[in-house]
Amino acid sequence: xxxxxxxxxxxxxxxxxxxxxxxxxxxxxxxxxxxxxxxxxxxxxxxxxxxxxxxxxxxxxxxxxxxxxxxxxxxxxxxxxxxxxxxxxxxxxxxxxxxxxxxxxxxxxxxxxxxxxxxxxxxxxxxxxxxxxxxxxxxxxxxxxxxxxx
Amino acid sequence: xxxxxxxxxxxxxxxxxxxxxxxxxxxxxxxxxxxxxxxxxxxxxxxxxxxxxxxxxxxxxxxxxxxxxxxxxxxxxxxxxxxxxxxxxxxxxxxxxxxxxxxxxxxxxxxxxxxxxxxxxxxxxxxxxxxxxxxxxxxxxxxxxxxxxx
DNA sequence: AGGGTTTAAGAGTATTTTGTCTTAATTTAA
DNA sequence: TTAAATTAAGACAAAATACTCTTAAACCCT
Ligand code: SF4
Ligand code: SF4
Numbered sequence: 001x002x003x004x005x006x007x008x009x010x011x012x013x014x015x016x017x018x019x020x021x022x023x024x025x026x027x028x029x030x031x032x033x034x035x036x037x038x039x040x041x042x043x044x045x046x047x048x049x050x051x052x053x054x055x056x057x058x059x060x061x062x063x064x065x066x067x068x069x070x071x072x073x074x075x076x077x078x079x080x081x082x083x084x085x086x087x088x089x090x091x092x093x094x095x096x097x098x099x100x101x102x103x104x105x106x107x108x109x110x111x112x113x114x115x116x117x118x119x120x121x122x123x124x125x126x127x128x129x130x131x132x133x134x135x136x137x138x139x140x141x142x143x144x145x146x147x148x149x150x
Numbered sequence: 151x152x153x154x155x156x157x158x159x160x161x162x163x164x165x166x167x168x169x170x171x172x173x174x175x176x177x178x179x180x181x182x183x184x185x186x187x188x189x190x191x192x193x194x195x196x197x198x199x200x201x202x203x204x205x206x207x208x209x210x211x212x213x214x215x216x217x218x219x220x221x222x223x224x225x226x227x228x229x230x231x232x233x234x235x236x237x238x239x240x241x242x243x244x245x246x247x248x249x250x251x252x253x254x255x256x257x258x259x260x261x262x263x264x265x266x267x268x269x270x271x272x273x274x275x276x277x278x279x280x281x282x283x284x285x286x287x288x289x290x291x292x293x294x295x296x297x298x299x300x
Numbered sequence: 301a302g303g304g305t306t307t308a309a310g311a312g313t314a315t316t317t318t319g320t321c322t323t324a325a326t327t328t329a330a
Numbered sequence: 331t332t333a334a335a336t337t338a339a340g341a342c343a344a345a346a347t348a349c350t351c352t353t354a355a356a357c358c359c360t
């Protein structure tokens with residue numbers, strides 16, 4: 001699995017928030033309902049994202065979470081790094097420890113290439129771009145597609 | 151993690167076998183020693199690969215495992231598919247079930263692109279090519295690099 | 301034949317990931 | 331001020347992954 005489930009849920013939620021424009025908070029309960037993710041599990045994931053500074057939260061009625069930065073300034077890479085860490089982008093194809101110092105293995109060139117491909121895709125994709133594309137082409141963000149872009 | 155540990159170990163072992171030319175069997179114990187992988191764990195992984203037809207095994211003294219096909223005919227994709235399955239190459243960036251039938255999500259184009267990039271890299275890389283490159287450039291396949299290409 | 305060597309198979313354990321539940325703290329609004 | 335709503339935090343449980351160990355089966359050699 002390329003990304004952990006927690007990470008995938010984090011991406012869904014972030015995309016959801018980026019499309020729910022308006023400066024208000026969105027409650028985690030509403031997100032977990034609409035996105036069909038376990039409420040408590042999602043709460044933990046979003047706590048990681050708020051801890052990383054990508055979101056801010058507010059308690060009580062009218063509370064919830066929201067993105068701290070504009071959607072155009074949040075890349076998917078930041079979200080993945082906050083939840084899964086950056087090991088994915090440095091890990092070894094053969095699982096050998098301490099590489100880079102010594103001579104590489106024969107797989108490294110190709111491996112590093114695809115690894116960088118993943119990172120670049122995540123780095124140069126931001127939330128606003130996806131939200132706008134979804135709105136324009138009426139794409140889906142939930143299983144049943146029952147989500148209105150605004 | 152892109153590939154499971156079992157899969158990474160499977161790749162290491164396969165590359166090892168591809169470089170240990172000669173038609174004889176190589177014992178799993180020797181491989182686990184040289185590659186620094188738990189013997190019993192490696193045994194199970196190689197059983198999966200023999201079950202998939204990529205290797206054949208032989209019991210008793212002089213026994214062990216060997217590749218069934220020539221190294222040039224075994225792609226990394228086959229090894230990964232045999233151990234981790236092909237879900238990696240079809241999985242969804244947002245974890246949404248039943249996609250493809252309905253309209254896609256805004257991330258799909260980019261996501262499918264990098265997913266295919268991973269698959270293509272694995273598909274058009276074969277064991278012989280890696281073994282020859284390793285031999286020619288004296289690259290490493292173990293942690294300490296103490297492995298003689300033949 | 302028989303004993304040593306090696307893979308096969310499966311039970312068992314440890315760790316990580318995923319998910320659930322309960323309680324506490326904060327905030328809004330009546 | 332009080333009650334309801336909401337996130338925070340942490341204990342707990344279930345499932346998947348990553349190993350470990352034991353026993354059996356096949357094989358080679360003497
Ligand atoms: S050179 Fe090979 S062994 Fe070293 S980090 Fe790259 S893929 Fe891993
Ligand atoms: S279109 Fe989006 S939701 Fe559907 S499979 Fe592709 S990445 Fe997943």
